[in-house]
Amino acid sequence: MNKLALPISILALLASGLTFFLSQSKSELVYVDINKLVEGYERTKAEREVFNKKAGTLKANADSLLVDWQKELKTYEKDRVSMTKKELELKQQLLQNKQQQINNYQQAIQKQIQEEDQKMTQTVINDINDYVKEYGKNKGYRIIFGAKGSGNIMYAEDVSDLTQTVLNGLNSEYAGE
Numbered sequence: 001m002n003k004l005a006l007p008i009s010i011l012a013l014l015a016s017g018l019t020f021f022l023s024q025s026k027s028e029l030v031y032v033d034i035n036k037l038v039e040g041y042e043r044t045k046a047e048r049e050v051f052n053k054k055a056g057t058l059k060a061n062a063d064s065l066l067v068d069w070q071k072e073l074k075t076y077e078k079d080r081v082s083m084t085k086k087e088l089e090l091k092q093q094l095l096q097n098k099q100q101q102i103n104n105y106q107q108a109i110q111k112q113i114q115e116e117d118q119k120m121t122q123t124v125i126n127d128i129n130d131y132v133k134e135y136g137k138n139k140g141y142r143i144i145f146g147a148k149g150s151g152n153i154m155y156a157e158d159v160s161d162l163t164q165t166v167l168n169g170l171n172s173e174y175a176g177e
Helices: 002-025 034-040 042-082 085-139 163-174
Strands: 029-033 143-147
Touching: 029 034, 029 163, 034 042, 034 085, 034 163, 042 085, 042 163, 085 143, 085 163
Parallel strands: 029 143
Antiparallel strands: none
């Protein structure tokens, strides 16, 4: 019986050592850098390009209205010496009303641009979250942390950083590969 106990003990020790080594080879705690994913994701670039065009068009419309108002103001300043008191009051009121409308329009445009930016960003974040969730399930990770570069993860070994791997997969999926 003693002759059999020693080889079994050695075999059990080797098996437990091998199990420990294999369980340590794949880190259970991994993370992705969210900022790098958002900036490196091709959809972010495409969405931002569309957003910038739309925002540029909206701002150009507001600028055009402002330029027209400024021209009207210059004309008023030039012609006011020949106007009656009643005409001056009416023109001043008209200019003030137009200025207020332009200000309201600019504020509405700014609000619309902010909402569009938030919507675009949320769409990209949802894509990334869905991909990371699926990636984690397929690769057998129990948890994947998201770091924002602001101190959430102060230190991690490079082997724990899945950012580039996830980014490559995310861009491949977006490209339809």
